[in-house]
Amino acid sequence: MAERQQTVAIIGGGLAGMTLALSLAKEGSILPSIYELREEGDNRGANIALAPNGLRVLDHVGIYDQIRTKGFNFEAVTTYNARGQNLGSFFNGSRKYYGYPALRIHRSLVHQGLLDKVKEQGIPIYSNMKLLTVEGETDNGVKLIFENGQTVEADFAIGADGIHSRVRPYIVDVELVYSGSIGVIGLAVPKNQLHESHKNISFPAFTFGKSGFVAMLPSSYDGSVVDFFSTFPFPSQSKEYWDDFMAHRDKQQKMLVERFGGDDWPKHISKVVREQAKDNLNGHPFFEVPELEYWHSPKGRVILLGDAAHAMSPLAGIGASLAFEDAHSLMYTMTHKDFKTRGLDLLSIWEAHRKERVKKVLTTARENGRKRRPESNGFKQMAKELIMWGQSLWNGPTGGMAWMYGYKVEDGFGLPVV
Ligand SMILES: Cc1cc2nc3c(=O)[nH]c(=O)nc-3n(C[C@H](O)[C@H](O)[C@H](O)COP(=O)(O)OP(=O)(O)OC[C@H]3O[C@@H](n4cnc5c(N)ncnc54)[C@H](O)[C@@H]3O)c2cc1C
Structure with a gap:
């Protein structure tokens, strides 16, 4: 008898949620469905910058070619002081170094690209479904309660529901x-x-x-x-x-x-x-979101990703790309041949890897925040500019950011990916 396919209820049809659903559907062994708070067509938001590490994932799920002509493709960002002097530049994206230029695009266009693909793949997506709470998990699954009174049962629940996640309190309750x-x-x-x-x-x-x-x-x-x-x-x-x-x-x-x-x-x-x-x-x-002790529940049936797990201030301009990476690497984890027997171990490996990466990005975001803040006098500002100019020369064209933009899930994260 054919084995029953496992089901995953993804809470949040945003960037992370739809990317995970598409990644899982592409691999084929797990059935995802998406539950989204908003009505379809509610595509609010502003322009965001997507870096090569995120675009690589969007290429994998098949929407990169569709969205890349809808925004501004660029490679170098040039830094200046307020007198217009050039302090150096760095590649935010690069065909040569990373395989992709960076893309500045309206969030709604990325959202629409993902949604079109989700529909094309026949992945169920339910709008106006606001999760209230995760009622509980057993060794075999999880039960979810929605505001409209509906309940949903699935083998796994994914909290891809953003910074104000309603899934997160089930795993760890923290204040923003x-x-x-x-x-x-x-x-x-x-x-x-x-x-x-x-x-x-x-x-x-x-x-x-x-x-x-x-x-x-x-x-x-x-x-x-x-x-x-x-x-x-x-x-x-x-x-x-x-x-x-x-x-x-x-x-x-x-x-x-x-x-x-x-x-x-x-x-x-x-x-x-x-x-x-x-x-x-x-x-x-x-x-x-402060650093969370866990991104998954004790039985491993409830898992967080994207902003639900690690929303940070956008000082590195990379939150969406991190969410895409989370989704892509979680797909490799959940579809790993040993996941059914060693699911908790594999989730812990995934989580440790993702936390380390998020921490490194956070350090960069904090450093960017320090560079951007005002200085109390002109000498301090000049010293800062001199350091930035020197760092730019020292770091070369990638600006010391190859670890960030050149990241590929396929390079491995403690689990073999094929
Ligand atoms: C001002 C600003 C600028 C930014 N600029 C950039 C940038 O330039 N580049 C970049 O990479 N990142 C940027 N980011 C970060 C980026 O927007 C986030 O990291 C990214 O959107 C995270 O995706 P997500 O899918 O995890 O969460 P979200 O995009 O927030 O999606 C969550 C989804 O869950 C749904 N949802 C919420 N609650 C529930 C519920 N109870 N039940 C069901 N569904 C629910 C929401 O409606 C939404 O669709 C910026 C962020 C901000 C605030």
Whole structure:
């Protein structure tokens, strides 16, 4: 008699959840289904940068070719000081070094690409299904309770339900932690409306000055539309304060103008924060999931991945790519020939590997945060710029980031992958 296929209920039809479902479906031995809180077509979000380590996974699940022409493909990011002097560059993506350029693209387009593929593969995806709780697990499976009263039973449940995960408390109940930084992004400024000083720089450009940091990145395929964003330290505030901040673009703009609207910044930056894109500003405080003791439950029937396991402030611009890596490596773990007999051991190996990688990325994100913060005087800022320039020369074209962008799950993570 043919063996029954195992079932996996994936909670969250976001980037991690759909990627895991597609990876599992491609391998074929496990039946995934997806339960998503939102209605289909609710594709909110902004532009994100996807790095080669994430794009490689999207290529594996068959959507890279479809999305790569819908955003801006780029390789080097050039860094400048506020006087317009070049401090060096690094490859955020590279066909030569990593096999893929980086891609700046609207999140909804990636989401739609994944969703189209999920449907094409016939993977069940249920909208308006808000998980309330994981009721419990046995040696054979897990029971899930949804807000609409439905219950679902499956052999495994995956918490791919983002930073505010409802699956996570079943494994470990933690409070989110404020990172100490906020970000404000301005979307979709036509490049030809920028002050002509932009002609002296290469995009994408990261500019570092005494009062902080501003990035400018094209986001359309032809590079004619540009986003700008800044992240900076900010004291912790009440929920009411954050809600008010996120709802008021004028307050977000004021913060930008105070920091970057003066004559000590290049005109393409000071003008854009003073005059342009106010209607398209989005500000966020960054919260993080503290380091979790476990990403899986005691019996190994409930597993976390993506932001549910390790949401971090986007100072390394890599959270989505990490979520894709999680999904891809979890697929190799769950479809391993020994998973049925040694599932808990294999999950522990996977989890240890993923935690180590996330920790390393987090260290880089913290370092980026330090580089981006304002300095109290011009000498400190000049010293910082000198160090950045020296590091760029020392690190060469990959900027010391090959470990991050060149990562391939197939290179192994303690389990043989075939
Ligand atoms: C301002 C900002 C900028 C960023 N920029 C970048 C960037 O440039 N590059 C990058 O790589 N990363 C970036 N990130 C990080 C990236 O967005 C996340 O790491 C990524 O979205 C994680 O994917 P996920 O699938 O784990 O979670 P999510 O994308 O949050 O998906 C979770 C899904 O679960 C669903 N869900 C939630 N609760 C439930 C429930 N109870 N029941 C059912 N479904 C539920 C949600 O509706 C959603 O569809 C940024 C993050 C922020 C906040």
